[in-house]
Amino acid sequence: MKIVLASNNAGKLAELQTLLQPLGMRLVRQADLAISEAPEPYRTFVENALTKARHAARESGLPSLADDAGLCVDAFGGLPGVDTAYYATQFGYDKSDANNVRALLEQMQHIDNRRAAMVSTLVALRSADDPEPLIAVGRVVGEIARAPRGEGGFGFDPVMIIPELGKTFAELPPEVKHAHSHRGQATRAMIELMRQRWLA
Numbered sequence: 241m242k243i244v245l246a247s248n249n250a251g252k253l254a255e256l257q258t259l260l261q262p263l264g265m266r267l268v269r270q271a272d273l274a275i276s277e278a279p280e281p282y283r284t285f286v287e288n289a290l291t292k293a294r295h296a297a298r299e300s301g302l303p304s305l306a307d308d309a310g311l312c313v314d315a316f317g318g319l320p321g322v323d324t325a326y327y328a329t330q331f332g333y334d335k336s337d338a339n340n341v342r343a344l345l346e347q348m349q350h351i352d353n354r355r356a357a358m359v360s361t362l363v364a365l366r367s368a369d370d371p372e373p374l375i376a377v378g379r380v381v382g383e384i385a386r387a388p389r390g391e392g393g394f395g396f397d398p399v400m401i402i403p404e405l406g407k408t409f410a411e412l413p414p415e416v417k418h419a420h421s422h423r424g425q426a427t428r429a430m431i432e433l434m435r436q437r438w439l440a
Contacts, residue, residue, distance in 0.1 A: 378425025
């Protein structure tokens, strides 16, 4: 089955393609189908993911999968949340993963409460008008490091310490990261939903 991924993020595409291999699904980035990104006007991950999935399905005529994910920092009342990808721009930096990490560490330099969660919300639709979207959520609680560690992953992976492993996501081999990550959790739950609802 071919599914359009409602994202142009190469890191997300690679991770999700690997994680969805058990179902034999092939993800195609919406950019590869000349589909523009959908607006994300909402304040929750699930509303934005649903909007992105409906847009990609409508424009492509294919089933779609959208992931809205972000970092929720306790000391900031759960922010940046849905604004995670653009976090650095609030502080005068250009949009980039490295600048996001830099801005976060600057904002947290005098904060002792380092607890944070990484959240991934996946929404899958059979068509743009599917009344029964599949929704799967993964959530990992960790702590924000005081400096970046590791070379792997993307986004905030270099500063997200997983306490039980004592390492950041960026320090973990991909298979270990997938086993523990928010996106790994959400994808495993989505695979089960797809097996029950779409492939049974």
